[in-house]
Amino acid sequence: TPFIVIRSLAGGSSSLLNEANTYSTLAAQNAISAMIKFIQLLFG
Numbered sequence: 001t002p003f004i005v006i007r008s009l010a011g012g013s014s015s016l017l018n019e020a021n022t023y024s025t026l027a028a029q030n031a032i033s034a035m036i037k038f039i040q041l042l043f044g
Contacts, residue, residue: 006038
């Protein structure tokens with residue numbers, strides 16, 4: 001079965017412990033926006 005994997009570009013190499021809490025909402029919003037656009041482009 002064919003499939004596509006979309007990963008984040010960040011490698012998580014930062015030493016700041018609070019980054020996940022600070023940016024998780026923004027990252028979630030960006031992930032949804034990117035996925036919606038991807039599906040629109042895929043299915044026209």
